[in-house]
Amino acid sequence: MPDTFQLEIVTPDKMVVRDAADEMQLPGKKGYLGILPGHAPLITELSVGEIIYSANGYTHHLAVAWGFAEVLPDKVTVLAETCERAEDIDIRRAREAKQRAEERLKSGNPEVDFNRAASALQRAQTRLEVAERKG
Numbered sequence: 001m002p003d004t005f006q007l008e009i010v011t012p013d014k015m016v017v018r019d020a021a022d023e024m025q026l027p028g029k030k031g032y033l034g035i036l037p038g039h040a041p042l043i044t045e046l047s048v049g050e051i052i053y054s055a056n057g058y059t060h061h062l063a064v065a066w067g068f069a070e071v072l073p074d075k076v077t078v079l080a081e082t083c084e085r086a087e088d089i090d091i092r093r094a095r096e097a098k099q100r101a102e103e104r105l106k107s108g109n110p111e112v113d114f115n116r117a118a119s120a121l122q123r124a125q126t127r128l129e130v131a132e133r134k135g
């Protein structure tokens with residue numbers, strides 16, 4: 001059994017990660033999924049949360065929002081709507097997005113798309129949490 005798997009994380013904008021990982025966690029629709037080399041094949045939808053993977057003795061943290069992951073015994077492919085490495089997260093931007101979303105949610109304005117604001121809040125909160133984990 002190989003002790004690593006090929007990990008690719010892609011968004012519509014860019015290739016975020018291409019690495020040989022030995023372990024990872026990702027936020028599936030029904031909760032976090034832990035993956036080791038040789039995992040049984042599956043496809044899962046992603047929610048909003050943190051991806052953690054380790055490679056060469058280093059642990060990496062990323063914020064991810066929506067998409068799919070395909071898990072194969074020797075390869076994991078993540079196709080995400082958005083994904084940022086912890087060190088690339090603009091904290092000020094995330095704080096502003098969080099504040100905007102919170103204001104929309106409590107405004108009581110019937111024009112506000114509640115689901116959209118709630119999703120924006122979730123993304124911003126995740127980005128702030130993940131940004132704190134940079135090495």
Ligand code: ATP
Binds near residue numbers: 013065084088089123
């Ligand atoms: P904002 O209102 O600040 O645009 P958002 O949650 O609506 O936030 P998204 O639609 O999720 O933004 O993402 C749009 C693009 O901007 C994606 O490429 C995403 O990776 C990037 N992005 C969003 N917020 C940040 C951030 N705080 N730091 C770095 N990149 C970000």
